[in-house]
Amino acid sequence: MGPKAGCDTLLSQTGHELQKGILGITGTQLNLSTTPSDSDAAIIVGIEDAYFNEYGNLNENEYMEMDGFFLSMSPEKVIIVGQNERGALYGAFEYLSQLAQNNVTYGSKVYNPQVPIRWTNEWDNMDGSIEHEFAGPSIFFRDGYVIDNTTRIAEYARLLASVGVNGVIINNVNANATLLSDRNVKGLGRVADAMRPYGVQIGISLNFASPNQSLGTFDPLDPKVDAWWANITEQIYSNVPDFAGYLVKANSEGQPGPLTYNRTLADGANMFARALEPHGGVVMFRAFVYDNHINESNWRDDRANAQVQFFQDLDGKFNENVVVQIKFGPIDFQVREPASPLFGSLRYTSTAFEVQISPEYLGQNCHLMYLAPQWKEILEFDMRSDNRSSKVKDIITGKRFKRPLGGYAGVSNVGSDTNWLGSHLAMSNLYAFGRLAWDASVDSETILQDWIRLTFGFDEHVMDTVTDMSMKSWPAYENYSGNLGIQTLTDILYTHFGPNPASQDNNGWGQWTRADAFSIGMDRTVKNGTGNAGLYPPEVAKIYDNIDQTPDNLLLWFHHVPYTQKLKSGKTVIQHFYDAHYEGAATAQEFVKQWEFLRGKIDDERFDHVLYRQIYQAGHSLVWRDAINEFYHNLSGIPDETKRVGNHPYRIEAESMTLNGYKPVALKPFETASGYKAIVTITNNTMGIASTKVAFASGTYDIAVNYFDFIGGKARYRLELGNRTVGSWIGDTEDKLGHTPSIYLDGHSATRITFQGVEVEQGEEVRIMGQADGMEPAPIDYLSFLPPGIVD
Numbered sequence: 143m144g145p146k147a148g149c150d151t152l153l154s155q156t157g158h159e160l161q162k163g164i165l166g167i168t169g170t171q172l173n174l175s176t177t178p179s180d181s182d183a184a185i186i187v188g189i190e191d192a193y194f195n196e197y198g199n200l201n202e203n204e205y206m207e208m209d210g211f212f213l214s215m216s217p218e219k220v221i222i223v224g225q226n227e228r229g230a231l232y233g234a235f236e237y238l239s240q241l242a243q244n245n246v247t248y249g250s251k252v253y254n255p256q257v258p259i260r261w262t263n264e265w266d267n268m269d270g271s272i273e274h275e276f277a278g279p280s281i282f283f284r285d286g287y288v289i290d291n292t293t294r295i296a297e298y299a300r301l302l303a304s305v306g307v308n309g310v311i312i313n314n315v316n317a318n319a320t321l322l323s324d325r326n327v328k329g330l331g332r333v334a335d336a337m338r339p340y341g342v343q344i345g346i347s348l349n350f351a352s353p354n355q356s357l358g359t360f361d362p363l364d365p366k367v368d369a370w371w372a373n374i375t376e377q378i379y380s381n382v383p384d385f386a387g388y389l390v391k392a393n394s395e396g397q398p399g400p401l402t403y404n405r406t407l408a409d410g411a412n413m414f415a416r417a418l419e420p421h422g423g424v425v426m427f428r429a430f431v432y433d434n435h436i437n438e439s440n441w442r443d444d445r446a447n448a449q450v451q452f453f454q455d456l457d458g459k460f461n462e463n464v465v466v467q468i469k470f471g472p473i474d475f476q477v478r479e480p481a482s483p484l485f486g487s488l489r490y491t492s493t494a495f496e497v498q499i500s501p502e503y504l505g506q507n508c509h510l511m512y513l514a515p516q517w518k519e520i521l522e523f524d525m526r527s528d529n530r531s532s533k534v535k536d537i538i539t540g541k542r543f544k545r546p547l548g549g550y551a552g553v554s555n556v557g558s559d560t561n562w563l564g565s566h567l568a569m570s571n572l573y574a575f576g577r578l579a580w581d582a583s584v585d586s587e588t589i590l591q592d593w594i595r596l597t598f599g600f601d602e603h604v605m606d607t608v609t610d611m612s613m614k615s616w617p618a619y620e621n622y623s624g625n626l627g628i629q630t631l632t633d634i635l636y637t638h639f640g641p642n643p644a645s646q647d648n649n650g651w652g653q654w655t656r657a658d659a660f661s662i663g664m665d666r667t668v669k670n671g672t673g674n675a676g677l678y679p680p681e682v683a684k685i686y687d688n689i690d691q692t693p694d695n696l697l698l699w700f701h702h703v704p705y706t707q708k709l710k711s712g713k714t715v716i717q718h719f720y721d722a723h724y725e726g727a728a729t730a731q732e733f734v735k736q737w738e739f740l741r742g743k744i745d746d747e748r749f750d751h752v753l754y755r756q757i758y759q760a761g762h763s764l765v766w767r768d769a770i771n772e773f774y775h776n777l778s779g780i781p782d783e784t785k786r787v788g789n790h791p792y793r794i795e796a797e798s799m800t801l802n803g804y805k806p807v808a809l810k811p812f813e814t815a816s817g818y819k820a821i822v823t824i825t826n827n828t829m830g831i832a833s834t835k836v837a838f839a840s841g842t843y844d845i846a847v848n849y850f851d852f853i854g855g856k857a858r859y860r861l862e863l864g865n866r867t868v869g870s871w872i873g874d875t876e877d878k879l880g881h882t883p884s885i886y887l888d889g890h891s892a893t894r895i896t897f898q899g900v901e902v903e904q905g906e907e908v909r910i911m912g913q914a915d916g917m918e919p920a921p922i923d924y925l926s927f928l929p930p931g932i933v934d
Contacts, residue, residue, distance in 0.1 A: 152227040155339040156187055156234045159300075163238040185237075187222040187230055204252040209308060213237060214250035221250075228308060228341035235304045243595045253580075256539045259424065259465060259494060259549025260579040261309035261345070262302065262572075263389065264556065268318045268326075274502045274638070276880035277557030277564035282312045286320060288329025292336035298556060299337035305576025310337065311345045311551075315391040315428065319352040322374055331381035343386035345426075346378075350390065350410065351398035361403040362413040375417040387424035388414050389467070389551075394431045407431065407452060408459040415461035426494060426551065427460070429453055429468045429484055435650040441665065444672035445652025446472035449484040458490035465547050467494040470520045470534075472674070473653060475503050476629040477620045480686070480696055483677040485534050486525035492547035495521070495538045499571045500555040500563060503630045503638050504619060506881035507565040509759045510733060511619055512612035514574035514586035521582045526681035535582040550579035557880075564880035565755055566748045569597070570612060587613060601743050607736050614729055621726025622766045625719055626709075627699030628655055628663065631770055633890065637882040640762070640889030641769035642811050656702055659777055662715065663698035675700055705778045719774055720782045723767040730756075730763035731933050754878060761848070761894025764934055765814065769889050772813040792934060794908075796821040796832050796922040804830035804912070804922075807887070814889035815923050820850065822887075822919035823912060830920060833909040836863075838927045840904045845897045846934060847910065848923040851875045852891035853883035855916025861897065864906040869897045873918055887921050902927065 157174045164170055172185070178196045179186060186193075190206060200212050206225035211233030214221040220237060224230030236253060240246045265273040266280040268287070281294040289295075302310065312333060313321055320326065334344050351360045353370040361367055379385050392399025392410050400410030411427040418425060432448035449472060460466065466488060471479025475498045485493065497517050498504075504511045521535040527542070536542040538549070552575040556562045563569060573593045577584055590612055591605060598604045623641070624631040633642035634653050646655045655662055665671030667687050675686035685691045686700045694709045705716035713721065734756045741749060771787045781787070795817040797806035807822050809815040823830040847861060851873040860870040875893055876883050884890035912920025926934045 151339050152341055153187075153189070153230060156222075156227070156231045159231065160185060160187065160234050160238070163234075164241070167238070167242050182218045185220040185222070187234060189224050189227055189230055193223045200250075202250055202252055204254075206252055207254040208258060209306075210252060210254035211236070212250065212252050215240075215246055215248050217248070228303075231303055231341050232306055235306075239304075239592070239596065243592060244600070255306060255580045256535075256582060257548045257550060257579065259309065259426075259547060259551075260307050260576070261311060261386070261426070261549065262307060262499070262552050262554040262575075263311045263315065263347075263496075265314040265316075265553060266312060266555075267314050268320055272555050272557060273314050273316065274500060274506070274555055274882065275557060276500055276507045276555065276882075277559040277562060278880070279558050281556065281558055282333060288326050288333060290332075292332055294558065295333055296336040296339070298562075299340035299342040301562070301572075302342050302576070303340035305573055306580040307576050308341060309343045309345060309386045311347055311389045311426070313347050315347045315389060316395075316397060317347040317349040317391070319349045319355070321346060322352055327377055327381055330378060330385075334382040334384065338384065343384050344382065345386035345389060345423075347389045347391065348414070349398070350392045350400070354398075360398065362400045362405050362410045363403070368413060368416065371413060371417040375421065375423070379421045379423075385421065385423060387418055387426065387463075389426045389428070390414060391428045391430065394428070395434055399431075406456055406459070408456040411464045412461045415463050419461070419463055423463065424547065425461075425464045426467045426549075427464055428496075429466050429482075430474075430496075432652065433650075434652065436652050438648065438650070438654055442672050443652070444664070444666065444674050446664075446666065446674045447672060447677065448472075449482055450487050450677045453484060453491075454487045456491075457488050460491050462492075462546060465492045465494050465549060467496050467551050469496045470517065473629065475501070477504055477616075477624055478627050478629070478695060478699070480627075480699060481520045481523040481525065481534050483674070485537050486527045486532060486679050486682075487677070489527075489543045490545075492540065492545040493538060494549040494551050495534070496551045497553070497575065499552045499575050500568075501571075503632055504623075505759070506639055507563055507568045508755055508879045508881045509619055509730075509762065510565075510567055510611060510615040510756065511571075512567075512574075512586075512590060512615050513571045514578065514589055515613065516616055517574070517578060518582075518586045521578070524682075525679055527679045529679075529681060532679070538582075550575070552579070559880070561751075566597075566752055567608070567612070567755075569593070598744060604740055604743050607740055611733050611736055615733075618726045618729035618733075618763075621722040622730070622763050622770070623726075624770075625698075625722045626663075626694060626715065627696040629653055629699075631655075633888070636888075637884055637890045639881050640884070640892065641766050641773075641814065642889055643770060643773050644811055655698070657774070657777060659779065661702055661704045662774075663702040664700070665702040666700045671702070705774075705780055716774060716778055716780045717783055720771055720784075720787055723771050724786060727763040727767040728933060730760045734760050757896075758875070758879060758893065761846075761896070762892070764894065765848070765889055765892040768816060769811070769813040773811075776813070790816065790926075790934065792838075792926050792928050792932060794834060794925045794927070795819070796910075796924055799832040799834040802831045802833075803828050804832050807921075809887050811888065814892055815887070816848065817924070820887055820921050820923045822921045823914040826855075826914045826917065826919050829911060829913045831909055831911050832922060833907055836902055836904055836906055836908055836927070838902065838904060841902060842930065843900055843902050844928040844930075845900050845902075846894055846926040846928060847896075848892065848894045848926075849873070850887045850891040850921040850923065851893050852885050852887070852918060854885055855914070855918030857915045857918040857920035858913040859920065859922075860911045862909040862911070863900065863902065868900055869895075871895055873915075873920070885917065892923065
């Protein structure tokens with residue numbers, strides 16, 4: 143796992159990073175020297191053995207582990223000593239971080255990572271696309287081959303090293319066997335050469351059936367297959383001597399695997415382990431194994447049980463260089479999940495903690511989402527194995543079950559955009575991943591504020607505002623997407639972005655809510671349900687199996703209840719849904735105001751970029767709010783106690799206006815349009831006009847237009863009031879936002895534009911004109927005339 147090649151280059155890079163960093167922070171130009179210094183004013187950097195030979199002991203009792211470093215700072219001298227070359231680089235970045243934050247603490251300390259494996263996973267495809275791509279195309283591949291220009295790859299390695307990440311799986315877990323061609327294996331050498339100066343090792347995802355084309359089989363117990371993988375692995379190491387290892391997704395979501403031949407998952411993992419073992423490589427074997435054709439009519443079927451069902455009996459049967467990579471929850475990166483019970487089930491197997499840095503189900507970096515609090519909640523969760531403290535973070539490190547390996551895997555999906563992740567604020571998540579992978583005990587707000595200082599400087603208003611917005615972002619998104627453990631109520635069959643609660647049920651994917659006219663939630667109790675609660679150690683199982691002890695925020699994860707079930711707050715389930723969705727959307731509106739107060743305190747490029755997204759989120763949160771509330775109001779027939787749901791006194795439904803060149807259409811899913819309908823132009827190359835008289839009292843209003851902006855065209859719009867133009871715009875959010883696009887009128891394409899402070903006369907005509915373009919028929923949902931202080 144340690145660096146094996148390019149060590150001199152790595153240490154040299156450390157010197158250059160110190161030189162560059164100190165020049166940028168203090169304006170001081172340092173001279174680099176490779177000879178020992180006796181000066182009282184110097185920065186000394188090196189590795190442990192070399193330092194001992196020249197200067198003697200460090201006078202520090204704590205042992206330096208692999209990648210660890212010793213940092214000593216005084217007004218005159220800084221000493222940075224790494225356990226290895228990579229550790230020295232990490233020590234340099236830690237010193238620069240403290241210096242840049244004006245937070246240098248004099249004294250000495252040993253910094254050790256808590257796990258040896260701190261890797262990102264990139265879901266890049268060979269054609270240059272990225273599965274769940276939110277920030278532009280791949281930096282690793284283009285047109286079926288490894289990219290030639292590795293400049294961007296080297297920059298990414300530098301970024302990762304600055305937060306202690308030491309490995310990258312560069313291709314999609316749904317892997318393509320063509321990555322193993324001679325040309326691409328040589329290309330892996332170029333990628334490794336670009337990342338090696340920063341101590342970042344590369345690995346690849348494998349398609350389990352890769353030998354099939356030449357051997358006619360991929361049976362992991364067939365000696366021919368074993369030899370085939372040994373040969374491929376030897377070729378890779380001849381090009382990449384410090385190759386990190388393989389990531390394997392097998393027998394999941396249509397991917398091939400050992401179960402095809404009635405072999406165990408351990409048989410499959412160990413085949414790769416044998417090929418890698420002579421070279422020191424590691425197999426990261428994903429626990430994300432499940433049948434996506436399970437039977438919803440069977441009350442005891444449950445995708446959340448799959449990880450334990452597949453892996454529990456294999457504990458202790460994996461080779462020592464196999465690490466089982468476990469998603470933090472039992473399903474799939476949802477807005478709220480309990481910790482995976484598998485963490486408490488594998489006592490003799492090394493494990494890794496998998497998260498998504500790039501939030502597939504949580505707004506796709508178009509909604510603000512600081513994820514560290516969610517990760518911390520799972521990491522701090524106590525599984526209580528054998529009635530002893532068994533926090534997930536201690537299981538991962540090997541501390542609890544005494545395992546030799548352990549680690550973190552973060553699906554980052556960086557792209558070619560200059561901000562890497564599609565949003566400037568999203569970088570807080572990659573930073574937090576690196577920090578937590580190094581030391582999971584650090585508080586998520588502390589991590590965030592360190593990132594804010596390094597990113598935006600020392601302005602207290604900026605610090606307070608970005609902290610407040612970020613720390614509220616997960617609760618806000620949970621409130622307006624999916625509550626009480628029901629999961630993210632997004633469209634699981636399409637883009638995973640906008641609302642579509644009906645998509646969860648009536649299919650084999652197993653993300654069921656079991657919602658009907660009277661009740662909702664998964665019964666995961668032992669006696670009556672799927673038994674999932676019983677997969678946890680007894681102390682935890684007792685809590686989750688008992689509806690009175692289950693926390694409200696996981697009620698619907700573990701229990702099927704009537705909508706009128708009372709929560710610990712005293713509210714019913716359905717009223718909590720209504721209230722939470724309004725509260726979450728209201729918070730999203732506040733984010734816009736908070737960010738606008740930072741104008742002039744942040745450079746225009748980043749300020750405008752974030753402001754655009756916050757305005758978008760504010761509008762899209764209303765789409766979420768109304769869609770989810772309307773769906774469950776329609777399904778249950780239970781009214782909102784405060785009479786908000788379905789009651790929009792400031793709206794003018796587009797289908798109710800006088801239409802010329804427009805026609806009304808019903809939407810599917812129905813709840814993603816106000817009044818369940820929208821209007822579209824009669825043809826895709828004409829203009830439509832919708833008009834009506836303003837019935838509201840004369841005064842000053844914000845006028846909002848909800849419309850649909852999908853891929854395949856850029857419709858043009860103009861809003862007129864009386865004889866004047868209020869504003870015009872183009873439906874081009876697909877060029878400005880990175881979320882997975884839609885080709886339909888739905889909750890993914892629904893969006894909003896607002897014109898503020900418009901003087902309105904009662905009785906004057908309001909007109910909206912839409913010019914269709916390409917596939918986009920200038921669709922409109924409704925207009926809102928909002929008095930000051932009214933959200934809608």
